[in-house]
Amino acid sequence: MSLHQVSGIVVLFSLSLVFFPQHCDGGNILVFPVDGSHWINMKILLEELHSRGHNISVIRVSKSWYIPETSPLYTSIEIEVDAGLEHFYDTYIQEHIKAQRKGASMLTFLKLTKDFCSMIVDGHSLWRDAMIQLFENQNLVKSLKDSHYDLVLADPANGPGVVLAKYLNLPLVLNVRWITSGEGHFVLAPSPLSYIPVPGSGLTDKMSFFQRVKNMLFHGLVLFQQKFLLQPIYDAMCEKYVEGGCNLESLLQEADIWLFRSDFVFDFPRPTMPNAVYIGGFQCKPAQPLPxxxxxxxxxxxxxxxxxxxxxxxxxxxxxxxxxxxxxxxxxxxxxxxxxxxxxxxxxxxxxxxxxxxxxxxxxxxxxxxxxxxxxxxxxxxxxxxxxxxxxxxxxxxxxxxxxxxxxxxxxxxxxxxxxxxxxxxxxxxxxxxxxxxxxxxxxxxxxxxxxDQQVAPMDKAMFWVEYVMRNKGAAHLRTEAYKMPWYSYYCFDVLLFLITATILLLFSVVAVFRCICCSGKRKLKTKQN
The missing domain is CATH 3.40.50.2000 (Glycogen Phosphorylase B;)
Incomplete structure (x- = not known):
């Protein structure tokens, strides 16, 4: 083989390293999904992960109506939930439709809000009880720890997945648009309420003054829901089973990668963060022939x-x-x-x-x-x-x-x-x-x-970042530590207070000096006159 041929092979090999992504040896992934339509998205990710040689374990409830117990894609880990979730949601939905048909009024809005809050409290309480059963099952806990998972892939519309990742001390990847208290960006990235509409408000990114008032009020409802309805459901469990306790919002902010089922063709432009990866439409494929x-x-x-x-x-x-x-x-x-x-x-x-x-x-x-x-x-x-x-x-x-x-x-x-x-x-x-x-x-x-018109297909982005977390044992360098700051430091109120205080002291000092100079001059003048 000539030197020229050898050089050509070296160049081709180098180009292949540049243009073809690194692959990860078969990893061991623990999945905590959400049932219903959310499972449709999660299953598509699992199919791709399985095709790439990864070993997958899925935690499912015993009465799941979408997630099958047996599958060639994964091994099931079953936990008990007292109520069938399909019936649980169906009752709420039918009541919601009846209330909505009565027309838009403050009374209807209050009823829908009350019903929604009751539904989410009951739903999260069911999941909390199921997780306590998991933590109390020493054989299951030992099995989870002995399996040496590389990461947890969770849908954070329910809280247990992120709590379990913390309990097992594993990197966390979120398949997300919705979290326990609304849209995921609101705990991940700066979200100015002047042009970022709160879900449920029915607003766009172009708001009048009174629409911004409405947006602020809806944001207050979301904060109330998170602080006073949802977090207390998990508090006792976190205190008992997670070292140092846990806060759902902080656990979400500790996640390594957020795979957002959205993009900015669909969504309004907004601030984001380095560990947010947009995979909107990842489930879409060219149409196949019809029957x-x-x-x-x-x-x-x-x-x-x-x-x-x-x-x-x-x-x-x-x-x-x-x-x-x-x-x-x-x-x-x-x-x-x-x-x-x-x-x-x-x-x-x-x-x-x-x-x-x-x-x-x-x-x-x-x-x-x-x-x-x-x-x-x-x-x-x-x-x-x-x-x-x-x-x-x-x-x-x-x-x-x-x-x-x-x-x-x-x-x-x-x-x-x-x-x-x-x-x-x-x-x-x-x-x-x-x-x-x-x-x-x-x-x-x-x-x-x-x-x-994207440089990298959404599914390829999702796979790269899941495997990136496995290769690097997390992605802590991509997430901010700002969530650990107290609110007054985050918004620089303490700095503002310091600067205002320093300015006032400086002004008082200048005034005091001038008063001293003036008083001294007056005394000298008086002395001369005497």
Whole structure:
């Protein structure tokens, strides 16, 4: 082999080290997920981690309705929760929908707030009790310690995952948008309330004076929820089982990496931190071919195209009168309709509407025949609509759904109808506006182009940073220690007080000197006169 050939091989090898990311030998990962739609996101991450040779253990509750006990991806570690979580959330959701339909009023707002606070307190209490059972199970605790995990991957919408990471003294990676008390950025990064809307406020990043007042009040509700409702639930457990006790907010701020299920194509611009990694849309993939029968139905729509409707997995059915009015509107449309609906079949259903219990949502959204996506505004559906460039008619029901849809509406890709306002007239008007006004489609296609125009794919970013934490035993150098400062030091009130005091003392000193000089001069003058 010539020297020239050897040099070429060396150059190629060097380039491969530069352009191909480092890989981590198979790691040992402990996962603490949240059930429901959150599990859909977590499972996609686990599939990728498993394909890269990592060993995964998943902590699940015995009555889980989304997380299977057996899986080729992971080994299950089961803990007991007294109530079935599916029934627990379903009761709240149905009551929430009933209250919302009564219309917007202060009384309705107070009821919804009260019901929400009761729901989260009950939910976190269930998890607290389950974690106490885990800590009291010495065999299970020993098994967890002997497994020598490299890190904990947790969804911090519930507190136990971050508490367990602290208890085991392991690096922590968060698969996050929501934490125990709202949106994750509010404990991670500076969040000026002048232009950062608090979730639930229904505001954008452009606020008038009174909107900023409203934003401040909603932030106060979030702080009340965290300090007086949630933290006390975990206090006794932390004091008993975690050396030195623990505070949920501080534990979150100690996390090594935050994998945010968001990005700034979707969200409003805001300050962030070095350990925040944005993986919004990581679950999105190019559409796969539809099943033959579904493809035939879609193609039969011709030039008018297809409308698809899904309100997620948690809502069993809308109120009957709303369902009937929606079905009536669909029956009059020239488009074909695919409607994911689990309730009683509407009596006004038209021949153009196909009712299904499940549909391949990602593959349908990627089909060129789809004209409108009628959705509740869950994060998964919103990100998939952006990825495929499909405009949305949003009917938000609860949680973060209105805020998600509001971001699309502000960018011209969606229109929102509140549940209390849904009737035949408003629903038909919303559908026809999106179909006939091409700006909705153009704006969503623009967002799709922006989302896809990334140097590194969101999933690749997620994998790199999980493996980075494993390789380096954490990422403490990327997180700030500011959370350890008292509030008056963080906002420099002590410095301001010192400077004001020093200035006042200096002024008093100058005045005192001048008074002394003046008094001395007067005495001398008096002496001369005498």
């Amino acid at each position: 033959a029968d579904l493809e035939d139905f879609v193609q039969s729509a011709g030039e008018h195209g297809v409308i698809i409707m899904s309100l997620g997995s948690l809502v069993k059915t809308l109120p009957k009168d709303v369902v009937e009015e929606i079905a009536t509107v669909f029956a009059t449309m020239p488009q074909k309709v695919i409607w994911k609906h689990k309730g009683e079949r509407p009596s006004t259903l038209g021949n153009n509407t196909l009712i299904v219990n499940w549909m391949p949502q990602k593959d349908l959204l990627g089909h060129p025949q789809i004209k409108v996506f009628v959705a509740h505004g869950g994060t998964n559906g919103v990100q998939e609509a952006i990825y495929h460039g499909v405009p949305v008619l949003g009917i938000p029901l609860f949680f973060d759904q209105y805020d998600n849809l509001l971001r699309l509406q502000e960018r011209g890709g969606a229109r929102i109808i509140r549940l209390a306002d849904v009737n035949g007239l408003t629903f038909e008007k919303g559908i026809k506006e999106i179909v006939s006004n091409s700006s909705y489609k153009m704006n969503m296609q623009r967002l799709s182009r922006l989302h896809r």
